[in-house]
Amino acid sequence: MANLGHMREPGDLFDLTGKVACITGASSGLGRRATLTLAAAGARVVAVARSADPLDSLCKEIGASAARVVADVGDRANLAQTAQDISTPFGAPDILVHAAGINTREPADDVTPEGWDQTLALNLSAPFFLSQAFVPAMRAKGWGRIVNFASLQATRAFPAGIAYGTTKAGIVQMTRAMAEAWSRDGITANAIGPGFFPTKLTATVFEDDARSARNAAQTCVGRNGTMGDIDGPILFLCSDASTYVTGQLLMVDGGFTAK
Numbered sequence: 001m002a003n004l005g006h007m008r009e010p011g012d013l014f015d016l017t018g019k020v021a022c023i024t025g026a027s028s029g030l031g032r033r034a035t036l037t038l039a040a041a042g043a044r045v046v047a048v049a050r051s052a053d054p055l056d057s058l059c060k061e062i063g064a065s066a067a068r069v070v071a072d073v074g075d076r077a078n079l080a081q082t083a084q085d086i087s088t089p090f091g092a093p094d095i096l097v098h099a100a101g102i103n104t105r106e107p108a109d110d111v112t113p114e115g116w117d118q119t120l121a122l123n124l125s126a127p128f129f130l131s132q133a134f135v136p137a138m139r140a141k142g143w144g145r146i147v148n149f150a151s152l153q154a155t156r157a158f159p160a161g162i163a164y165g166t167t168k169a170g171i172v173q174m175t176r177a178m179a180e181a182w183s184r185d186g187i188t189a190n191a192i193g194p195g196f197f198p199t200k201l202t203a204t205v206f207e208d209d210a211r212s213a214r215n216a217a218q219t220c221v222g223r224n225g226t227m228g229d230i231d232g233p234i235l236f237l238c239s240d241a242s243t244y245v246t247g248q249l250l251m252v253d254g255g256f257t258a259k
Contacts, residue, residue: 008240012240013239013240013241014041014235014236014239014240014241015041015042015239015240016038016041016042016043016095016235016238016239017042017043018042019042019043019044019094019095020043020044020045020046020090020091020092020093020094020095021035021038021039021043021044021045021046021093021094021095021096021097021238022045022046022048022086022093022095022096022097022134023035023038023045023046023047023048023097023099024048024049024073024097024098024099024100024126024127024130025048025049025098025099025100025101025149026047026048026049026055026058026068026099027047027049027050027051027054027055027058028049028054028199028200029099029197029199029200029201030099030149030194030197030199030227030230031047031049031097031099031100032047032054032058033227033230033231033234034097034099034230034234035047035058035062035066036058036061036062037230037231037234037235038095038097038234038235038238039062039065039066041235041238041239043065043095043238044065044066044067044089044090045062045065045066045067046066046067046068046069046086046089046090046093047059047066047067047068047069048068048069048070048071048073048082048086048100049068049070049071049100050070050071050072051070052068052070055068055070056068067088067089067090069082069085069086071085072122073100073122073126073130074100074102074118074121074122074125074126075121076121076125076126076129079126079129079130079133080133082130083130083133083134087134087137091137092134092137092138093134093137094138094141094143094144094145095144095145095146095147095238096127096130096131096134096144096145096146096147097147097149097234097238098126098127098130098131098146098147098148098149099149100122100123100126101122101123101149101164101201102118102119102122102123102164102201103119103161103164103201104118104119104163104164105160105161105164105204106160106162106163107159107160107162108160108162111162111163115163116163119163119164119166119167120163120166120167123164123167123168123171124167124170124171124174127146127148127171127174128174128178131146131178131189135182135185135187138182138185138186138187139182139185139186139187141186142185142186143186143187144182144185144186144187144188145187145188145237145238145239145242146175146178146182146187146188146189146190147189147190147191147192147234147237147238148171148174148175148178148189148190148191148192149171149191149192149193149194150168150171150172150175150191150192150193150249151164151165151168151171151193151194152193152194152195152196152251152253152256152257153165153168153169154168154169154171154172154191154193154249155169155257156257168193171191172191172193172249175189175190175191175247175248175249176247178247179246179247179248180247183246183247188237188242188243188245188246189246189247190237190242190245190246190247190248190249190250191248191249191250192230192233192234192237192249192250192252193249193250193251193252193253193257194225194230194252194253195215195219195224195225195251195252195253195254195256195257196212196215196216196224196225196253196256197224197225197226197227197229197230198224198225198226198227206224212224215256218256218259219253219254219255219256219259220254220255220256220258220259221254221255222254223254224254225252225253225254229252229254230252233250233252237250
């Protein structure tokens with residue numbers, strides 16, 4: 001019989017006590033939920049977004065283990081300062097969750113250079129360069145977690161989604177490349193692909209009852225996502241539970257892409 005004396009308690013695998021997590025796009029939606037989830041697991045959290053008031057409310061809800069940074073992570077010219085501000089409250093983060101994103105919903109014939117550049121800067125460039133800034137500190141500790149946000153549009157083409165979908169497909173390949181570059185140093189990189197969750201980004205979908213019902217019917221479980229559905233996947237990919245998982249895309253979509 002195998003000796004199980006060395007095995008950790010299951011709860012320990014998900015314990016983030018002593019870890020620092022940075023979450024972008026934390027002012028609302030899945031980014032806000034991820035912040036609450038990681039804080040509940042014991043992490044000290046740094047919430048990043050462009051709007052101060054919702055961040056202040058979030059930090060008040062969490063308490064002393066939360067801090068906020070008001071910044072536009074898509075502004076590459078100020079990225080070094082943003083990284084410094086993120087490291088100030090609790091030290092350099094061990095965990096990065098890149099939830100900030102934008103969908104301009106411009107039809108292909110109407111895509112503007114400004115909309116295209118803005119989408120790529122926030123959805124694709126920011127996760128890479130912010131991660132790159134913190135890799136040296138993670139490498140020195142021999143432990144790090146990077147979680148990028150992909151989308152159904154990483155593999156499916158939606159109307160008026162060409163810029164957004166391009167960035168989300170790019171996120172999947174970038175995640176693989178991050179894993180290849182950094183996982184030997186103890187830094188895992190994975191992506192979550194949410195289905196339809198009720199967030200600001202999907203407000204137009206949920207405001208259309210018929211469309212929302214069609215999306216629910218497309219899933220294997222028969223419903224759209226609720227905020228609680230993201231908790232387990234986020235915690236898994238940010239903890240020791242996923243030590244041997246890297247370079248992967250985890251679709252959290254109720255089986256939407258399985259049909």
